[in-house]
Structure formats: C-alpha cells, structure tokens
Amino acid sequence: MKSLCKLxxxxxLTLSQLANSxxxxxxxxxxxxxxxxxxxKGRGQKFETLFEPQWNTSLTDNLDMTFIGRVRFDGLDKLGxxxxxxxxxxxxxxxxxxxxxxxxxxxxxxxxxEVAGSYWRIGKQQVVWGQADGxxxxxxxxxxxxxxxxxxxxxxxxxxxxxxNIELPIGDENSLQLLWIPDLxxxxxxxxxxxxxxxxxxxxxxxSALQAQGITFGGYRHNKPSSPIKxxxxxxxxxxFYHGWDLIFNYFYHYLDSPVNYQRIEQNQVYIEAKxxxxxxxxxxxxxxxxxxxxxxxxxxxxDSYHLLKPTAAAYARQQGIHNSADISSVIGLDWQGLxxxxxxxxxxxxxxxxxxxxxxxxxxxxxLSFMYTQTFENETWEFETLVLHGLELDDGSVQTKLSYMLxxxxxxxxxxxxxxxxxxxxxxxxxxxxxxxxxxxxGF
Numbered sequence: 001m002k003s004l005c006k007l008x009x010x011x012x013l014t015l016s017q018l019a020n021s022x023x024x025x026x027x028x029x030x031x032x033x034x035x036x037x038x039x040x041k042g043r044g045q046k047f048e049t050l051f052e053p054q055w056n057t058s059l060t061d062n063l064d065m066t067f068i069g070r071v072r073f074d075g076l077d078k079l080g081x082x083x084x085x086x087x088x089x090x091x092x093x094x095x096x097x098x099x100x101x102x103x104x105x106x107x108x109x110x111x112x113x114e115v116a117g118s119y120w121r122i123g124k125q126q127v128v129w130g131q132a133d134g135x136x137x138x139x140x141x142x143x144x145x146x147x148x149x150x151x152x153x154x155x156x157x158x159x160x161x162x163x164x165n166i167e168l169p170i171g172d173e174n175s176l177q178l179l180w181i182p183d184l185x186x187x188x189x190x191x192x193x194x195x196x197x198x199x200x201x202x203x204x205x206x207x208s209a210l211q212a213q214g215i216t217f218g219g220y221r222h223n224k225p226s227s228p229i230k231x232x233x234x235x236x237x238x239x240x241f242y243h244g245w246d247l248i249f250n251y252f253y254h255y256l257d258s259p260v261n262y263q264r265i266e267q268n269q270v271y272i273e274a275k276x277x278x279x280x281x282x283x284x285x286x287x288x289x290x291x292x293x294x295x296x297x298x299x300x301x302x303x304d305s306y307h308l309l310k311p312t313a314a315a316y317a318r319q320q321g322i323h324n325s326a327d328i329s330s331v332i333g334l335d336w337q338g339l340x341x342x343x344x345x346x347x348x349x350x351x352x353x354x355x356x357x358x359x360x361x362x363x364x365x366x367x368x369l370s371f372m373y374t375q376t377f378e379n380e381t382w383e384f385e386t387l388v389l390h391g392l393e394l395d396d397g398s399v400q401t402k403l404s405y406m407l408x409x410x411x412x413x414x415x416x417x418x419x420x421x422x423x424x425x426x427x428x429x430x431x432x433x434x435x436x437x438x439x440x441x442x443x444g445f
Contacts, residue, residue, distance in 0.1 A: 026055060026056065026057035027055070027056040027057065028053070028054070028055055028056075029053075029054045029056075029444065029445070030051065030052060030053040030054060030444070030445055031050075031051075031052050031442060031443070031444050031445075032049075032050070032051050032442070032443045032444075032445075033048075033049075033050040033051075033440060033441070033442045033443075034048070034049055034050075034440055034441055035047075035048050035050075035438055035439070035440035036048075036438065036439050036440060037436045037437070037438045038436060038437050038438075039195075039434065039435065039436050039437075040435040040436070040437075044076045044078065045076065045078050045079065045195060045434075045436050046074050046076050046078055046079050047074065047075040047076045048072065048073070048074045048075075049071075049072070049073045049074075049075075049102075050070070050071070050072050051070070051071040051072075052068060052069065052070050052071075052107060053068070053069050054066070054067065054068045054069075055067045055068075059111075062113055062114055063111060063112070063113045064111065064112040064113070065109075065110075065111050065112075066108065066109070066110055066111075066112070067106075067108070067109045068106075068107040068108040068109070069104070069105070069106060069107055070103075070104070070105050070106075070107040071102070071103075071104050072102045072103055072104075072105075073101055073102035074101050074102055075101065077100060077101050078194070078195060079147055079148060079190065079194055079195055079196065085098055086188050087222055087224070088143070088185060088186045088187060088188045088189075089185045089188075090162075090183045090184035090185040090228070091184070091228075092162055092183065093124075093159070093161070093162065093183055093185040094185070106124060107124075107160060108123070108124050108125050108126065108160045109123050109124045110122060110123030110124060110125045111123055117168075117169065118166055118167065118168045118169075119166070119167045119169075120164070120165070120166050121164075121165040121166075121167075122163075122164050122165070123162065123163075124160045124161065124162045124163075124183075125160055125161070125163065125165060126142050126155070126158050126160050127141040127142060127163070127165060127179065127235075128141075128154075129141055129237065129248075129250055129252075129283070130283075130285060130298050131285055131287060131296050131298060131333070132298060132331045132333065132347065132349070133333070133345065133347065133370065133372055133387065134150070134347070134370045134372075134387055134389050135150075135331075135349050135368060135370070135389065136154075137283070137298050137299070137300050137329045137330065137331050137349070138250055138281070138283045138285065138298050138300050139154070140252065140254070140257065140281065141161075141179065141181075141233075141235060141252065141254075142158040142159055142160060142161055143158070143159045143161075143185055143186045143187045143188070143257040144157050144158055144159065144187055144188070144257070145157045145158075145159055145187075145188040146187060146188065146189050146190055146196065146198075147188065147190055147194075147196065148190075148196055149190070149196040149431060150398075151400065151418050159185055159187075159188065161181055161183040161185060162181075162182065162183040163179055163180060163181040163182070163183060164178075164179070164180045164181075165177070165178075165179055166178040166179075173240065173241040174238070174239060174240040174241070175238075175239050176236070176237070176238050176239075177235070177236065177237040177238075177239070178235070178236060179233070179234065179235035179236075179237075179252075180232060180233075180234060181232055181233040181234070181235070181254075182228035182229065182232040183228070184224060184225050184226070184228060184231055184255075186224070186255070186257045186258070186259070186276060187257040187258050195434050196431065196434065198430070199424075199430050200424075200425055200426060200427055200429075200430040201308065201361050201425055202307075202308065202361055202362055202425070202426070202427055203258075203308070203427075205261050205263055205272055205308060205311065205321060206311045207263065207270045207272070207311060209311040210265075210270060210311055210312075210313065213313060214268055215265060215268050215269065215270055215313065216268065216269055216270070217269065217270055218266065218269030218270055218271045219269075219271050219272070220271075220272045220273075220274070221271070221272070221273045221274065222259065222274045223259075223273065223274065223275045223276070224276060225255060225276055231255065233252065233253065233254035233255065234252070234253045234254075235250070235251065235252045235253070235254070236250070236251045236252075237249070237250050237251075244288050244289075245286055245287070245288045246285075246286070246287045246288070247284070247285070247286050248284065248285040248286075249283070249284050250281065250282070250283035250284065250285075250300075251280070251281065251282055251283075252280075252281040252283075253278070253280055253281075254278070254279065254281065255276045255277065255278055255279075256276060256277055256278075256279050256304070256305075256306070259274035259275060259276050260274065260275050260276070260277050260306040260322055261273075261274050261308070261321070261322070262274075262275060262320040262321065262322055263311075263316050263320055263321035263322075264316060264320055265313060265316050265317065270316065277304060277306060278304065279302050279303050279304040279305070280302070280303040280304075281300055281301070281302050281303075282300070282301045283298065283299060283300035283301070284298065284299055285297065285298040286298075292336055292337050292338035293334060293335065293336055293338075294334070294335040294337075295332075295333075295334055296331075296332070296333040296334070296335065297330070297331065297332045297333070298330065298331055299328070299329070299330040300328070300329050300330070301326065301327070301328050302326065302327045302328075302329070303326055304324055304325075304326065305324070305325055305326070305327040305353070306322050306323070306324050307322070307323050307324075307325070307353070307360060307361065307362055308321060308322065308323075308361050308362075309321050309322065309323055309357065309359040309360060309361065310359045310360075310361060312359065315359050323355075323357040323359075323360055324355075325353040325354055325355035325356075325357070326353070326354040326355065327351060327352070327353055327354070328351070328352045328354070329349070329350065329351045329352075330349070330350050331347055331348065331349045331350070332347065332348050333345060333346065333347040333348075334346055334347075339375075341375060341376040341377070341380070342373070342374065342375040342376075343372075343373070343374050344371075344372070344373050345370075345371070345372040345373075346369070346370065346371055346372075347369070347370040347372075348367070348368075348369055348370075349367065349368040349369070349370070350365070350366070350367050351365070351366040351367075352364065352365055352366075353365075362393075363393050365393075366391075366393055367391070367392040367393065368389060368390065368391050368392065369389075369390050369392065370387065370388060370389050370390075371386075371387075371388040372385070372386065372387045372388075373385070373386050374386075380406070381405065381406050382403070382404070382405055382406075383402075383403070383404045383406075384401075384402070384403050384404075385401070385402050385404075386399065386400065386401040386402075387399075387400045387401075388400075389428060391422070391426050391427060391428060391429075393426075394422065394423040394425060394426035394427075394429060395422050395423055395426075395429075396420075396421065396422025396423045396424075396426030396427070396428045396429030396430075396432070397420070397421055397422055397428050397429075398418070398419065398420045398421070398428045398431075399417075399418075399419045399421075400416070400417075400418050400419075401416060401417050401418075402414055402415070402416040403415050403416070407441075410443060410444040410445060411441065411442070411443050411444075412441060412442045413440075413441045414438075414439070414440055414441070414442075415437075415438070415439055416437070416438040416439075416440075417435075417436070417437050417438070418435065418436050418437075418438070419435045420432045420434060420435060
C-alpha cells in the first residue's frame with residue numbers, strides 16, 4: 001500500500017539561507033485513499049476518505065526524523081466514530097482532533113540516530129514481532145483498532161505507541177532489540193451499536209442470561225493503569241541466523257491490550273469492572289527456505305490469559321466470571337512459490353490453556369486454519385489475493401478477497417469482498433450477517 005508513495009525532494013527554505021545545511025532538502029510523500037463499503041443488503045457501511053502525509057528529513061548528519069499524519073473522514077458514520085477521544089488511549093496518544101465523522105491524528109513521529117554502534121528509534125512508532133497472517137501470536141507490541149474487526153490491514157489497524165526502540169548489532173548476523181514503552185494505550189474496540197461491536201460470548205459478558213434469575217445489569221466501570229513509569233511495558237528480542245534458519249527469541253513484560261471484564265453481583269444487579277492485567281510473554285520464531293517452499297513457525301507462552309465463564313451467579317460469586325490460565329499459542333505456516341507470479345500459504349493456529357475449568361466458554365484447545373492465495377497478472381498490473389480463516393471448534397470462518405488494478409505506477413483501483421460464516425457464538429461467526437463489498441482507489445504522490 002504505502003509502496004505507492006513517491007518520495008519527492010523539496011527545498012524547505014531558499015538555497016542562500018541553507019546552502020550547507022542538512023535541512024536544505026526534505027522528502028515528502030503522501031497517500032490518498034477512498035473506500036466505499038456496502039453490505040449484502042445494499043446498505044452503505046462506510047464511505048471513508050483517508051489522507052496520510054509523510055515527511056522525512058535529516059536534522060543532522062546523525063539524526064533523522066520521520067513524521068506521518070492521518071486525516072480520516074467517514075461520510076456514512078456506520079462503523080462507530082464518535083466525538084469522544086477513546087478511553088483506551090494514554091494521555092499522549094489518540095486523535096489530536098476528533099468529531100462525529102472522523103479524526104486527525106499523528107500516526108507516527110520518531111527520530112533515528114546511531115550511538116556507539118547501536119541504533120536508536122525514539123518516538124511514536126510500530127514494532128512488528130512474528131510472521132503470522134490473519135491472526136496474531138507474537139505481534140502484540142502495539143495494540144490494535146478493531147473498528148473494522150480484523151478486516152483492516154495490520155499495518156493500518158495497529159495503534160502506534162510512544163517508545164524507545166534500541167537495536168544492538170551482535171557480530172555480523174545477530175542483533176538484540178530493547179523496547180521501553182511508557183505509552184498506556186490499549187486495544188480500541190468498535191463502539192456499542194456499530195457494525196463490528198463484539199457480541200460473541202467468548203469476549204462479551206452475557207449478563208442478559210441472568211435475567212431469568214431476576215438479576216439485571218447495574219453498570220460498567222473501566223480502570224486503566226496510570227503511571228507511565230511503573231506501568232510501562234518492556235521487551236527484548238534476539239535475532240540470529242543459524243545453518244540457514246532465521247531464529248528469533250522474544251520476551252515481553254506487558255499489560256494485555258484487552259481489559260478483563262470482571263463481573264460481580266450486588267443486590268440482584270451485576271456490575272462489570274474492566275481491568276488491565278500483566279502477563280509475561282516468552283516466544284520464538286523460526287523460518288527457512290527449502291527450494292520453492294518456506295517453513296515458518298512461531299510459538300508463545302503467556303503466563304496469564306483471561307477467559308469468560310458461563311454466566312451463572314455461582315461463577316460470578318466464586319471467580320467474578322473469569323478464569324485465568326497460562327496459555328501456549330503457536331502457528332505453523334508453509335508458503336509455496338512454485339507457480340509463476342503466485343504464492344500459496346497455509347497456516348495452523350493453536351492455543352492451549354494449561355489450566356482447564358468447568359464452565360469455561362472456550363475450549364481448553366482452540367484451533368484455526370488459514371489459506372492464502374495471491375496471484376499477479378500482466379507484469380503485476382493485476383493482483384488477486386484471498387485469505388480464508390476457519391475455526392475448527394465452532395465451525396466458523398471468514399473469506400477476504402481483493403482484486404487490484406494498477407492504473408498508473410502510483411494509482412491503484414480495487415474491488416473486494418469480506419464474508420463471514422458459521423456459528424454466531426464464534427469469533428468470526430458473530431459477524432455472519434455483516435458481509436460486505438468494497439470498492440476504492442489509492443493514489444500515492
């Protein structure tokens with residue numbers, strides 16, 4: 001997407017003023033995107049305008065700056081933008097300006113420098129861990145916006161964070177990455193009443209199920225960490241190359257980006273108190289090419305993960321409706337590029353809870369399969385891509401397809417379809433009535 005942008009050198013001031021200054025020239029680029037989404041009943045879901053300008057400049061011989069802004073406007077307002085700054089954001093994050101139909105924000109703003117052979121990136125940025133497509137195992141450094149559930153590209157749906165990102169080269173092929181993240185921003189969910197509001201009992205407390213017992217909903221409270229120092233996240237990643245294998249080892253001490261919805265009953269009313277909880281993540285990835293095939297795998301151990309129990313007064317009284325367990329998640333992927341201008345990729349996602357519990361809504365084991373196919377035609381003028389996700393436990397899934405045409409080297413036209421199916425209690429099946437078709441264009445300049 002962003003590769004459409006062309007970098008153009010433009011003088012900031014007159015040459016007589018800055019003849020010998022590294023600030024004499026800066027690189028500007030921008031992307032403009034217009035997308036229209038219509039559901040399967042012909043109703044408009046969004047008519048979104050997105051503008052992202054980017055500015056790169058060298059402030060000194062050893063200090064570069066990158067600034068990326070974002071202006072977003074949705075003329076239909078069906079996906080839930082409102083005029084409030086989301087309570088998931090830290091004090092220094094979130095939109096600069098927001099309204100009923102859109103917002104203006106600093107997407108990324110960071111500085112790069114080299115200090116004693118180490119590389120420092122300080123500022124608001126994205127950090128990508130892991131190699132999985134469609135779902136995440138280790139890619140948890142940045143929280144995510146679920147305004148369109150998982151339909152948006154990861155690059156666009158990640159919420160950049162203010163952080164210090166330091167990379168230390170070790171030898172010729174190895175490196176150590178250090179992260180310090182004082183930004184207290186977390187996942188952004190679709191607002192109540194919008195198209196992609198979460199309804200699955202896997203994630204949303206089903207307090208209405210207690211109505212037969214005379215218990216009604218009393219209220220909701222959202223508690224967030226408050227100290228950028230004490231509540232900051234810390235990460236380590238070691239990368240190495242060994243006998244043809246790319247190996248990465250990760251450690252992340254962090255707050256989980258989704259709050260835990262504790263439920264308690266008082267005087268025949270159930271109250272939900274959302275709290276963020278800490279977890280230790282230990283992970284590893286490995287990949288290697290074998291001719292036309294590439295084998296990818298990643299595994300992560302989380303010391304704490306939180307899951308909803310079936311809504312009963314006993315479960316609320318005993319555990320506040322929540323079960324905590326360590327979790328081992330993994331993905332194994334195989335990519336094949338044996339066809340001309342095409343790639344086929346299959347993946348198997350697995351999640352296993354070390355502690356089972358009676359009344360747990362999700363199973364102790366959870367499995368999802370994925371299939372991805374991409375094909376280009378006529379010297380990459382046309383591109384077709386599709387991604388299929390299928391959950392084995394609840395027999396639900398999604399199909400995302402897109403056909404793109406490069407009208408010019410920097411102008412792309414596209415058509416797409418996003419389809420959900422299966423059990424409405426599933427992670428993907430909950431949106432089986434929200435299938436949509438998209439049409440749009442991207443212009444980079």
